[in-house]
Amino acid sequence: MRTLKVALLGCGVVGSDVARYLAAHEADLTARIGARVELAGVAVRRADLPRPGIPSHLVTTDADALVTRGDIDVAIEVIGGVDRPYDLITKVFAHGASVVSANKALIATEGAALHAAARDSGVDLFYEAAVAGAVPLLRPLRESLAGDRVTRVLGIVNGTTNFILDRMDTAGWEYPRALKEAMALGYAEADPTADVEGHDAAAKAAILAGLAFNTRVRLDQVHREGITDITAADMAAARSVGRVVKLLAVCDRAPDGDITVRVHPAMLPAGHPLASVRDAFNAVFVEADASGQLMFYGPGAGGAPTAASVLGDLVAACRNRLAGVTGSGDSAYERRRVRPIGDVVTRYHITLDVTDRPGVVGAVVAVLERHGVSVEDFRQTRADGGARLFLSTQRATDRALSAAVAELRDLTQVRDVPRTIRAEAL
Amino acid sequence: MRTLKVALLGCGVVGSDVARYLAAHEADLTARIGARVELAGVAVRRADLPRPGIPSHLVTTDADALVTRGDIDVAIEVIGGVDRPYDLITKVFAHGASVVSANKALIATEGAALHAAARDSGVDLFYEAAVAGAVPLLRPLRESLAGDRVTRVLGIVNGTTNFILDRMDTAGWEYPRALKEAMALGYAEADPTADVEGHDAAAKAAILAGLAFNTRVRLDQVHREGITDITAADMAAARSVGRVVKLLAVCDRAPDGDITVRVHPAMLPAGHPLASVRDAFNAVFVEADASGQLMFYGPGAGGAPTAASVLGDLVAACRNRLAGVTGSGDSAYERRRVRPIGDVVTRYHITLDVTDRPGVVGAVVAVLERHGVSVEDFRQTRADGGARLFLSTQRATDRALSAAVAELRDLTQVRDVPRTIRAEAL
Numbered sequence: 112m113r114t115l116k117v118a119l120l121g122c123g124v125v126g127s128d129v130a131r132y133l134a135a136h137e138a139d140l141t142a143r144i145g146a147r148v149e150l151a152g153v154a155v156r157r158a159d160l161p162r163p164g165i166p167s168h169l170v171t172t173d174a175d176a177l178v179t180r181g182d183i184d185v186a187i188e189v190i191g192g193v194d195r196p197y198d199l200i201t202k203v204f205a206h207g208a209s210v211v212s213a214n215k216a217l218i219a220t221e222g223a224a225l226h227a228a229a230r231d232s233g234v235d236l237f238y239e240a241a242v243a244g245a246v247p248l249l250r251p252l253r254e255s256l257a258g259d260r261v262t263r264v265l266g267i268v269n270g271t272t273n274f275i276l277d278r279m280d281t282a283g284w285e286y287p288r289a290l291k292e293a294m295a296l297g298y299a300e301a302d303p304t305a306d307v308e309g310h311d312a313a314a315k316a317a318i319l320a321g322l323a324f325n326t327r328v329r330l331d332q333v334h335r336e337g338i339t340d341i342t343a344a345d346m347a348a349a350r351s352v353g354r355v356v357k358l359l360a361v362c363d364r365a366p367d368g369d370i371t372v373r374v375h376p377a378m379l380p381a382g383h384p385l386a387s388v389r390d391a392f393n394a395v396f397v398e399a400d401a402s403g404q405l406m407f408y409g410p411g412a413g414g415a416p417t418a419a420s421v422l423g424d425l426v427a428a429c430r431n432r433l434a435g436v437t438g439s440g441d442s443a444y445e446r447r448r449v450r451p452i453g454d455v456v457t458r459y460h461i462t463l464d465v466t467d468r469p470g471v472v473g474a475v476v477a478v479l480e481r482h483g484v485s486v487e488d489f490r491q492t493r494a495d496g497g498a499r500l501f502l503s504t505q506r507a508t509d510r511a512l513s514a515a516v517a518e519l520r521d522l523t524q525v526r527d528v529p530r531t532i533r534a535e536a537l
Numbered sequence: 538m539r540t541l542k543v544a545l546l547g548c549g550v551v552g553s554d555v556a557r558y559l560a561a562h563e564a565d566l567t568a569r570i571g572a573r574v575e576l577a578g579v580a581v582r583r584a585d586l587p588r589p590g591i592p593s594h595l596v597t598t599d600a601d602a603l604v605t606r607g608d609i610d611v612a613i614e615v616i617g618g619v620d621r622p623y624d625l626i627t628k629v630f631a632h633g634a635s636v637v638s639a640n641k642a643l644i645a646t647e648g649a650a651l652h653a654a655a656r657d658s659g660v661d662l663f664y665e666a667a668v669a670g671a672v673p674l675l676r677p678l679r680e681s682l683a684g685d686r687v688t689r690v691l692g693i694v695n696g697t698t699n700f701i702l703d704r705m706d707t708a709g710w711e712y713p714r715a716l717k718e719a720m721a722l723g724y725a726e727a728d729p730t731a732d733v734e735g736h737d738a739a740a741k742a743a744i745l746a747g748l749a750f751n752t753r754v755r756l757d758q759v760h761r762e763g764i765t766d767i768t769a770a771d772m773a774a775a776r777s778v779g780r781v782v783k784l785l786a787v788c789d790r791a792p793d794g795d796i797t798v799r800v801h802p803a804m805l806p807a808g809h810p811l812a813s814v815r816d817a818f819n820a821v822f823v824e825a826d827a828s829g830q831l832m833f834y835g836p837g838a839g840g841a842p843t844a845a846s847v848l849g850d851l852v853a854a855c856r857n858r859l860a861g862v863t864g865s866g867d868s869a870y871e872r873r874r875v876r877p878i879g880d881v882v883t884r885y886h887i888t889l890d891v892t893d894r895p896g897v898v899g900a901v902v903a904v905l906e907r908h909g910v911s912v913e914d915f916r917q918t919r920a921d922g923g924a925r926l927f928l929s930t931q932r933a934t935d936r937a938l939s940a941a942v943a944e945l946r947d948l949t950q951v952r953d954v955p956r957t958i959r960a961e962a963l
Contacts, residue, residue, distance in 0.1 A: 136684065250680060387810075409828065
């Protein structure tokens with residue numbers, strides 16, 4: 112029986128779990144692949160840390176030497192960052208080996224170049240773990256839905272922000288307290304910027320939109336807003352109208368073939384399947400012409416779930432290597448236009464603090480309608496010697512809504528517009 | 538560019554949608570496969586029916602001639618039944634073509650023989666559409682989770698019975714009325730036996746357990762109970778303790794490697810993701826060592842969703858054919874023992890009608906405990922000059938529970954035991 116050699120690049124939380132399951136599931140992996148898999152080397156930054164279960168002679172700080180030694184069949188990249196893994200993976204391909212990566216930032220920014228390099232070398236580049244951790248999502252999108260036409264992907268793809276928003280919703284906490292709890296539980300990093308500002312979700316949205324719509328989406332084409340200014344009052348206001356606020360990745364295909372890709376907080380109806388996704392779980396809703404509505408749900412991060420996803424890709428890459436073939440690549444055979452955020456059409460909730468005088472509502476509605484934004488309903492509550500207005504609009508472009516809100520801020524009767532938030536799946 | 542020829546066997550609801558999407562998605566299919574796909578023939582039982590969109594020269598009543606003509610690359614089997622499709626598919630394989638089937642009864646009963654025949658001929662046998670319609674489930678189980686170890690599959694895999702139970706739960710209808718509504722809406726067939734007695738779900742459970750645990754599960758090894766004696770009162774009683782009754786397919790792997798496979802109505806906590814699966818939707822929960830809990834959700838039946846699933850398999854079969862390889866087969870490399878239902882361990886809810894005299898509860902609990910069944914809680918309501926007892930047990934074997942219930946029926950204080958139902962995911 113043949114033996115395939117695997118290089119593990121990076122041995123942090125995910126990498127050490129990959130090594131652990133490679134050993135623990137050895138018999139199953141051998142049966143499923145039809146060959147033995149041997150861990151041939153583990154590239155780390157610091158050789159002096161304890162690595163339980165990993166023979167010390169396999170550990171090296173020279174990743175370049177490991178990937179260029181010539182006998183590696185598949186390299187697993189779980190280092191993170193962009194430049195260093197890009198450099199290493201390019202060398203892996205040049206030496207004829209396949210790559211499994213869990214690195215969404217890398218794929219979102221350098222996916223096109225890496226796919227081309229893999230194709231040129233006749234090897235595989237898989238990265239199921241880069242989006243939604245353990246949730247099998249990229250393979251179903253790429254293969255199971257290959258006979259269908261995806262029109263929308265709506266997803267909770269960042270566990271950290273979902274945990275924070277869930278705590279704000281269910282416990283009534285403000286953002287700083289929820290963030291602190293997320294850090295204490297290990298859901299948020301010391302510098303939470305990538306998560307809470309939506310950078311992580313934007314990278315995943317770019318990957319998802321590219322696969323779903325068979326095109327190339329650059330990270331700078333993804334409109335991105337974070338959750339740092341969402342308040343407990345926003346959550347309560349949403350709850351009072353039967354809605355929940357989630358950080359969503361929204362990828363849409365218009366009938367003309369153009370697409371929109373955006374990441375921002377949005378209201379969902381409380382009965383929507385995504386609304387009940389709790390804690391740090393991820394879930395992705397997919398709408399397709401023939402299949403209808405599908406949902407995929409599971410742990411979005413964590414060492415073991417991510418490692419499971421990496422090993423699934425490893426089995427596929429090894430099987431392909433034995434058969435002398437490669438799997439489905441990125442299949443970006445379309446050149447779709449990504450519409451700017453101003454052209455995106457959706458519904459909105461607007462919260463306004465206004466003076467408590469007759470005619471205020473009429474003036475507000477008149478401004479919105481002049482910009483082509485129809486009001487669907489509104490609710491008024493007295494507050495602080497003034498009033499607070501909650502408005503729901505019908506579908507309008509982001510451009511029209513932004514222009515209307517700018518003009519609303521200039522109305523003498525309007526003290527503030529503390530919140531404008533999109534409403535999806537209504 | 539090469540052209541691959543497809544034979545469509547059967548042109549009912551699913552078959553006609555397959556033909557429609559083959560035409561409508563032609564450009565996408567060509568791009569994704571890397572070859573053109575040509576519908577080479579459509580085998581039907583009656584040639585005189587109108588077939589909109591299908592050129593009449595492609596229609597034939599001679600399926601055998603179609604599959605043996607020698608130039609077919611992939612045959613799509615959407616006939617249904619067992620003997621006739623088995624016969625045809627064997628001929629397809631003998632002529633070197635691959636098969637995509639949506640036929641769960643066929644795969645559950647003849648899967649082993651058909652997989653062996655496909656392997657001998659070096660072709661593919663795919664059947665994603667056989668379980669949970671459009672929901673990508675078999676490919677994720679077989680490929681994405683190939684590096685993990687599945688311990689449990691818990692699924693709502695029959696849309697008809699989920700529709701009926703959902704109506705009984707939400708509208709308070711009795712079973713006959715809900716069944717009638719399901720028929721009127723096309724969710725149930727004129728003879729609903731296969732659905733309501735659990736035969737359809739049992740076939741899917743056999744397929745799921747086989748894939749999840751890499752073994753062979755025969756249909757007669759699946760314990761099966763239907764929903765025909767579930768009442769609106771059962772649903773209300775479940776609701777009153779925060780539970781919902783669903784028809785579940787439950788596939789478990791014990792630590793010793795033995796498995797259990799069963800289909801029966803069961804109570805789930807109302808907060809469980811499967812509890813909120815409405816109408817005729819399907820959803821499958823998968824638990825695995827490393828991945829944790831995953832869920833897959835979507836339409837479980839219908840022409841278009843099933844056709845989408847068939848076409849996903851068609852793309853895979855065509856890509857493999859071009860590459861000269863075959864995909865993952867059934868991978869039943871384990872020989873696992875399927876435990877009889879008597880050995881299955883779970884919790885139960887028991888409803889008893891008893892005389893309203895002191896000491897009844899003590900007598901009932903004594904019988905259960907003598908059989909090793911511990912009572913977790915009970916609730917008593919007065920009714921008809923007697924009392925009704927609702928008992929929840931701790932985990933016990935089916936054998937112990939059945940023996941205890943038989944003895945309870947013989948107690949003079951017990952008038953009837955109208956319901957014993959399992960409780961899962963507690």
